[in-house]
Amino acid sequence: MSGWDMAAQAGIWALEILAIAVPVALSVAYITYFERRVIGWVQVRKGCNRVGWAGLLQPLADGLKLVLKETIIPTTSNKYLFIAAPIISLVPALVAFAVVPFGETTLFGLWDVMHVMSISNLNVGLLYIMAISSLSIYGILMAGWSSNSKYPFIGAMRATCQMISYEISMGFGLVTVMMLAGSLNLSDIVHAQQGGLLHWYMIPLFPMLIVYFISGCAETARTPFDLVETEELVSGYYTEYSGMWFATFSLAEYAAMILISLMTSILFLGGWYAPIPALDFIPGTVWLLGKTAFLIFVFIWFRATFPRYRYDQMMRLGWKVFLPWTLAWIAVVGIFIYTPGLDSIINFWMPWR
Amino acid sequence: MLETVFFDLFAGLSVIAGMGVVLARNTMHSVMFLIFCFFNAAGLFFMLDAEFLGVIMILIYVGAVMVLFTFVVMMLEINTARLREGFLQYLPVGGLIAIVLMIEFIGAASSGVFTSGAMATAEHLPQQVNNTVEIGQILYTKYLLGFEIAAIVLLVALVGAVVLTLRTRKDAKYQKIAAQVNVRKEDRMRKVRM
Numbered sequence: 243m244s245g246w247d248m249a250a251q252a253g254i255w256a257l258e259i260l261a262i263a264v265p266v267a268l269s270v271a272y273i274t275y276f277e278r279r280v281i282g283w284v285q286v287r288k289g290c291n292r293v294g295w296a297g298l299l300q301p302l303a304d305g306l307k308l309v310l311k312e313t314i315i316p317t318t319s320n321k322y323l324f325i326a327a328p329i330i331s332l333v334p335a336l337v338a339f340a341v342v343p344f345g346e347t348t349l350f351g352l353w354d355v356m357h358v359m360s361i362s363n364l365n366v367g368l369l370y371i372m373a374i375s376s377l378s379i380y381g382i383l384m385a386g387w388s389s390n391s392k393y394p395f396i397g398a399m400r401a402t403c404q405m406i407s408y409e410i411s412m413g414f415g416l417v418t419v420m421m422l423a424g425s426l427n428l429s430d431i432v433h434a435q436q437g438g439l440l441h442w443y444m445i446p447l448f449p450m451l452i453v454y455f456i457s458g459c460a461e462t463a464r465t466p467f468d469l470v471e472t473e474e475l476v477s478g479y480y481t482e483y484s485g486m487w488f489a490t491f492s493l494a495e496y497a498a499m500i501l502i503s504l505m506t507s508i509l510f511l512g513g514w515y516a517p518i519p520a521l522d523f524i525p526g527t528v529w530l531l532g533k534t535a536f537l538i539f540v541f542i543w544f545r546a547t548f549p550r551y552r553y554d555q556m557m558r559l560g561w562k563v564f565l566p567w568t569l570a571w572i573a574v575v576g577i578f579i580y581t582p583g584l585d586s587i588i589n590f591w592m593p594w595r
Numbered sequence: 596m597l598e599t600v601f602f603d604l605f606a607g608l609s610v611i612a613g614m615g616v617v618l619a620r621n622t623m624h625s626v627m628f629l630i631f632c633f634f635n636a637a638g639l640f641f642m643l644d645a646e647f648l649g650v651i652m653i654l655i656y657v658g659a660v661m662v663l664f665t666f667v668v669m670m671l672e673i674n675t676a677r678l679r680e681g682f683l684q685y686l687p688v689g690g691l692i693a694i695v696l697m698i699e700f701i702g703a704a705s706s707g708v709f710t711s712g713a714m715a716t717a718e719h720l721p722q723q724v725n726n727t728v729e730i731g732q733i734l735y736t737k738y739l740l741g742f743e744i745a746a747i748v749l750l751v752a753l754v755g756a757v758v759l760t761l762r763t764r765k766d767a768k769y770q771k772i773a774a775q776v777n778v779r780k781e782d783r784m785r786k787v788r789m
Contacts, residue, residue, distance in 0.1 A: 248597055323623065365725050369650045376658035380630065383665055387623065406662065426727055558772065 258361045262339050270496040271301035277542045284546035311485035316389060319482065323388035328483070328490035331381020335497040338374040341367040342504055343429045345514040345527035358429040359527065367428040368420065371505060372413055375461070378494065379405050382470075385491070386479040397478030400553065401463065401470035407557060408460040408467075411564035415450040415457070418568075418575050419443060419509050422591050432513030434593060442512040446591050449571055451510040453564050455537070458502035460560065462495055465545035467556055503537035504530070602642060609635035622668045626661065633657050644720050647727045 275290065275297065282289025291297040315324055343360040347353075364370055379402055386398020422443060423431040435442050444451050460467040471478040480491050507513060511533050514526025551559070578588040589595055612635060615628035633656045640649030703709070720726075734742055 248600075251597070320621070320623070323627070326627075363722070364646065365722065366646050366650045366727055369647070369654060373650050373654035373658055376654065379658075379662055380627075380665075383662070383669075384623075384627075387669055402662070402666075409658075425725075427725075554770075555772075 255361075259340075262342075262361060263336055266336065266339060266497055266500060267493070269500060270493055271305065273496055273500070273538060274304070274492075275301050276538075277545070280539065280542045281546045284543070305489070308486055308489040313485040313487055314482075316391070316482050318390045320388040320390065323384045324482075325487070327381050327385035327388060328487045328494070329381075330384055331378050332490050332494040332497070334374045334377040334381075335494040335501065338371050338501050339497075341370050341428060342501070343367075343432065343508070343513070345525065345530055346429075347527075360429070363427065363429055366426045368416060368426045368431070368509075371428075371501075372409075372416065375498065375501065376405075376409055378498065381491075381494065382479050385483070389479075389482040391482055393476040394479050394481045397470060397476065397481065401479055404463070404467065404470055404556060404560075405461055407560035408457040408564070411453055411560060411568050412457040412461065414565070414568035414572060415447075415454045416509070417572055418447050418450050421572070421575050421579065422446065422588075424592065424594050428508055432508055432515070434591070435512045436515055436593070438515070438519050439512070439517040441591060441593075442510065442515075442517075443591065444510045446575070446588065447510060447571070449567060451506070453568055454510070455502070455506055455540075457560075457564065458499075458506065459541065459544060460556070462498040462502060464495075464499060464541055466548040466551050469550055469553060469556065472550065499538065499541055500534065503534045503541070506537055507533035598642065602639070605635045605638035605642070609639070622671065623665075626665050626668050629664070630657055630661050633661070644724075645726060647730055 278300075279289040279297070289297070290300045293299040293303045315321060340361045341364045343358045343363065345359045346356040347359055348356055382398050382401045382405070386394045386396075386401075389395070419431060420426060423434040425431060425434070439445075456466075459465070463470045469478075471480065480488060483491065507530055512529075514530040516522045516524060516526075516529055575588070578584045579592075609632050612628045612632035616625045616632065619625045619628060633652060637649040637652040637657075640646070640652060
């Protein structure tokens, strides 16, 4: 491979990465707007409607304000880690998007075979997502530790405990998806759900859909579980952060929220397939993004509806409810797969078998 | 060509990170360097078509084991002055080991095994070869006994850890969530005529 080929390859990679990262950053900005408007609507008030037409320029104004604010680095903090912590939490949230398949395309008939629209169609895509999203713990731990202040430290411990607890039930929930799809490749998992609403994994794995989505709420510290960063508990691990570094944490949180919504649509809601095969003339990417947008709305809906969990209640839900539930469902799916007679039922969702 | 570039990148960064683990004064920085080192090792696994091992490396070592390390290191109170006390005392032994290792490395590098012609250059496998499936098949058939023994050892360790740390206090009040949820308005409120 010559130097020019390498340069061309690097250029294509850079374009692919930009094509994912830029829309993610933009949608993060506009999800904050969407969130404020939806919560305003739920609570029968206006929400932000002053900057630009219907308040549409509000995210830009917020971004500008955050950039112009002074970044304060406490003198007794550990400076390298204090600066690195927001980056450590943002990078995994963005890197995880590398394996997400956004649909299938022939590029308007240019290619003969369907290509999956993802940066890397990795064979271990599902494990990759789990591995990368488990890394955001370090950003939180480092932020809490390097601030050298007791409230961020306590907040970081609390956040870490929450994330570790819910990661386990999340992982076990995904094991059932792997058992049905017989693959860790995200595009294979979507292909296994082809053929309309009844083939989606939300039918046989409905409890796992609930567990996965609620655990996703806990992982991203969204409202019923936002006790790690709420104001009345001294903002948790980022008490000492200000300006753009503070915004980086919320950028990571919203990116993780998009990722959870995308993964739920891919794993349980049929990915890029339409609920009725007759509707498949609409491009798959539209379906996938539509499902994702609905799930993001559900996240915001949760925020407007539910009161916050207490710490011990949250731990109880993770360890005493979700963990036994997911383990039991793994056993149920396993028994269905290997019992003669019952396997004809489950084979409906296992077309590869 | 591109592969060599990436190999040099991952290998070089993992060596630098490994040196950082040893040389960093702050134990927290050492932990971060170790995490970075694991990442680069995972990158090397990916380059050998062992994507399952690479991802598991990140998932288990970085995602779980190192979080535990970080917790322990955070809780330690390290006295830097006492840490440096024994430096001269351990220098001869440590230096000797370093010199012996250095001689071995030079001997191995110049033995001719690692010259460019002598290395096996295997072709990369196509994407259809799924090494997760291959590892699963061999693990659950040929090495089933070893796998089960490992599982039992881990289970015993898990139960042991729970038994050792489980202390119930008889005098402490515990919540009964079911009773809390089942409570009705009539149980707690009564009308008072004034």
